Amino acid sequence: MNIYYINVLLFSITLNILVPNLWNHKVTTKPHRDLCECELYTPPNYDNDPQMKEIMKNFNKQTDQRLKEYDERVIQNRKKCKEQCDKEIQQIILKDKIEKQLKDKLCTLQTDIDTDAIPACVCEKSVADKTEKFCLNCGKHMGAIAPWWGLVCDAGYSGWTHYTATTLVELATESGIKKGIEVGLANVAKIVKQMSGTIPVKIPKIKVAQVMTAGQFTDDVTFSGIVQALDGPTFAELGTGQHAQYSLCVQNIAKTFTLKTLKTEAAEVVTAFKEAEAGVLADGTATTSILHATIIASVVAIVVIVLVMLIIYLILRYLRKKKMKKKLQYIKLLKE
Structure with missing residues (x-):
């Protein structure tokens, strides 16, 4: 009888121990950081991450495209400047050539010709023409x-x-x-x-x-x-x-x-x-x-x-x- 009584007492103590564990839920979120998680952002893991690879790929692609457009604009502007310079150079050369020809052959023309007789633009109308x-x-x-x-x-x-x-x-x-x-x-x-x-x-x-x-x-x-x-x-x-x-x-x-x-x-x-x-x-x-x-x-x-x-x-x-x-x-x- 005494043995049974002792067993009953021991069993009750075990039950009292288990009761609080049933009411207290386990919290899975940890308030600290483990050392093992820091290894995810190390250079080898950072470069091999698929998402980071995709982001870097898009960035490089957009940067290359912008640099390419910039180079094209620079080339086009240089081409325009070169054409303008060529035209101005040709005009200067033509003007010098005309001046030389006029100096060489001016003696064959009439001596009473003044500077107003030099050919002017057709769109420029004088007061005499308007009158x-x-x-x-x-x-x-x-x-x-x-x-x-x-x-x-x-x-x-x-x-x-x-x-x-x-x-x-x-x-x-x-x-x-x-x-x-x-x-x-x-x-x-x-x-x-x-x-x-x-x-x-x-x-x-x-x-x-x-x-x-x-x-x-x-x-x-x-x-x-x-x-x-x-x-x-x-x-x-x-x-x-x-x-x-x-x-x-x-x-x-x-x-x-x-x-x-x-x-x-x-x-x-x-x-x-x-x-x-x-x-x-x-x-x-x-x-x-x-x-x-x-x-x-x-x-x-x-x-x-x-x-x-x-x-x-x-x-x-x-x-x-x-x-x-x-x-x-x-x-x-x-x-x-």
Whole structure:
């Protein structure tokens, strides 16, 4: 019994020892580094590593490619520089050769040739060439436009002259009628005063436009026409007011009017009409003459400008041909 008891006690102690190991898990991560792991980064292991070999291979490949591109650019730039230097050297040699040939054969040319006659670039245009071209273009345009302008202006001027003449005659006639009516009204007032004698008469203020509306004055005016207009229905209201005596006298004049009795008054109206008409016609004729002279002066100025430009063009053309002839001599000499 004692033996069994001892065995039981021993077994319980063993179980107590195993219980903590079941609850404590094993930690595999080590907080330190072993010496054996450092051997991985030694030079033999570092160079033989596959990943490092791949990285070094890519690096060497990219470096070789960049160096190759750099060498190609250097070669290309050197080639360009060499070509440029060769061209400059050839130009210098050609220039020296031309200078020597010119010095050798200059005596065979004319002695009055100046430095301006040396052949220049075609694209370089002188002021003379530009002026010549401008004068030529201007002369062509003016020569083409001037006939049409003259034709149009001639037709327009003819129409304008006809219109002006018609309008001028109408204005002159209207002005003469107005002046004749003014003189006629003054003569009527004078006759009315003579007929009234000692009886006081109040002369009404009659406007010329009213008389022109009441009468038929188209081409001329007469004293009898003025009297008939005053005796018409337009001035009927004068017979009922303070101008009744004036209206009565006008009616008597209209009934007893003859050229023999009132010859002087009738002649004054006709004279005033003709003088006013002649004055307006004279003023209009003077204005038309001034405009006509202005148009003629402008045409003459345009013709003179065209002729001057053509003369300048011909002179510049002659000088340019002379200069080109000298240049051709130089070109021929250089080709030889």
